[in-house]
Amino acid sequence: MTCTVAVLGAGGIGRHHANWWRVEGAEVVAILGRTPESVQRSADRLKEQYGFAGGCYTDLPTLLREARPAIVDICTPPAVHATQARQALEAGCHVLCEKPLVFGSALTSEEMLQQAREVTQMAVARGARFGLCSQFSVVARTCYDLLQAHEPGDLLKLAVELRSPVRGRTPDPVQTWVDLGPHLVAVLQTLVPGAEPEWPEVRATTDEHEARFDFPVPLQDGASLDVQFVVGFTTGEPANVRRVVLNHTPFDLIGEAGPDGHFRVRYRSGTGLDEPRSDPMRLLIREFLAGHPPLGPEAACENQRLLLRLLAALPRA
Numbered sequence: 001m002t003c004t005v006a007v008l009g010a011g012g013i014g015r016h017h018a019n020w021w022r023v024e025g026a027e028v029v030a031i032l033g034r035t036p037e038s039v040q041r042s043a044d045r046l047k048e049q050y051g052f053a054g055g056c057y058t059d060l061p062t063l064l065r066e067a068r069p070a071i072v073d074i075c076t077p078p079a080v081h082a083t084q085a086r087q088a089l090e091a092g093c094h095v096l097c098e099k100p101l102v103f104g105s106a107l108t109s110e111e112m113l114q115q116a117r118e119v120t121q122m123a124v125a126r127g128a129r130f131g132l133c134s135q136f137s138v139v140a141r142t143c144y145d146l147l148q149a150h151e152p153g154d155l156l157k158l159a160v161e162l163r164s165p166v167r168g169r170t171p172d173p174v175q176t177w178v179d180l181g182p183h184l185v186a187v188l189q190t191l192v193p194g195a196e197p198e199w200p201e202v203r204a205t206t207d208e209h210e211a212r213f214d215f216p217v218p219l220q221d222g223a224s225l226d227v228q229f230v231v232g233f234t235t236g237e238p239a240n241v242r243r244v245v246l247n248h249t250p251f252d253l254i255g256e257a258g259p260d261g262h263f264r265v266r267y268r269s270g271t272g273l274d275e276p277r278s279d280p281m282r283l284l285i286r287e288f289l290a291g292h293p294p295l296g297p298e299a300a301c302e303n304q305r306l307l308l309r310l311l312a313a314l315p316r317a
């Protein structure tokens with residue numbers, strides 16, 4: 001039987017989610033937006049691009065009652081993630097939630113972490129599938145597998161750099177970290193499950209839009225992983241920087257159309273590797289449908305904890 005999905009917030013990144021659910025064999029039966037006009041605009045765009053024929057809603061309880069999706073995919077702004085996840089879980093749905101799991105400027109770190117715990121524990125208690133949507137978990141696995149096939153060895157150095165176009169935003173490194181940080185944390189969590197930075201040694205700096213962290217992570221056998229995280233914006237070319245460095249091998253992620261016309265990602269290293277792979281978002285959705293989201297409830301909560309703890313280390317103006 002076809003799995004049914006509701007995409008909450010199909011105007012931004014949710015538009016791409018909707019496409020991958022369809023390509024991976026699920027049916028998007030409903031979308032949610034803020035107003036009848038805005039949700040209709042999203043629906044028209046989806047209809048034109050992918051033949052969307054589902055329902056349009058502006059009220060989540062009504063959507064859940066009438067469309068009865070098996071999966072709710074939350075692609076709305078972070079301030080409403082926890083409430084929508086709770087409502088979806090109460091209706092018996094599985095939940096995929098965009099990163100960051102929880103963020104609200106009026107909330108304290110403790111309140112945000114508490115909300116993350118409540119929602120993920122609720123999913124576990126109800127036997128629902130729950131996933132945090134950071135495709136960088138898939139990216140981390142891909143880079144690691146490519147490196148091991150090419151140059152096997154222990155991982156002792158990890159650097160991740162993400163930058164996207166500035167689009168007129170005023171410099172706010174805290175916001176940049178909240179927005180992009182979950183992906184960097186996802187890379188670390190995936191490569192070193194249970195990773196805990198050596199907190200007293202965390203060095204955090206900011207410069208304009210940029211936030212930068214350097215810290216060691218103790219490994220088993222007394223070894224240590226040297227971690228560097230950088231997030232920021234770009235004002236020229238390349239418009240997007242997505243770079244993962246494992247030991248001394250840098251992988252640049254380059255988006256392109258594959259032979260089937262679908263977006264995919266090329267992993268290009270400075271050491272001769274140049275490997276195309278399916279879009280990591282598509283692979284994440286595939287894994288969610290197969291019953292094993294890359295970042296399940298525990299990892300989602302851990303992502304929130306590490307995001308906030310590193311955020312607290314940033315110098316404030």
Ligand SMILES: NC(=O)c1ccc[n+]([C@@H]2O[C@H](COP(=O)([O-])OP(=O)(O)OC[C@H]3O[C@@H](n4cnc5c(N)ncnc54)[C@H](OP(=O)(O)O)[C@@H]3O)[C@@H](O)[C@H]2O)c1
Pocket residue numbers: 008009010011012013014032033034035038039042075076077078080098099100133134135179
């Ligand atoms: N994984 C990734 O690579 C990635 C990339 C980008 C964004 N994200 C994450 O995805 C989430 C959304 O980001 P975005 O850039 O797509 O945002 P966006 O462009 O502002 O889109 C947000 C969507 O949410 C809807 N929306 C907003 N408030 C709502 C509410 N209270 N109830 C119902 N719908 C509401 C809007 O609907 P209408 O306009 O139709 O009213 C719009 O379709 C964020 O958590 C962001 O961090 C992830």
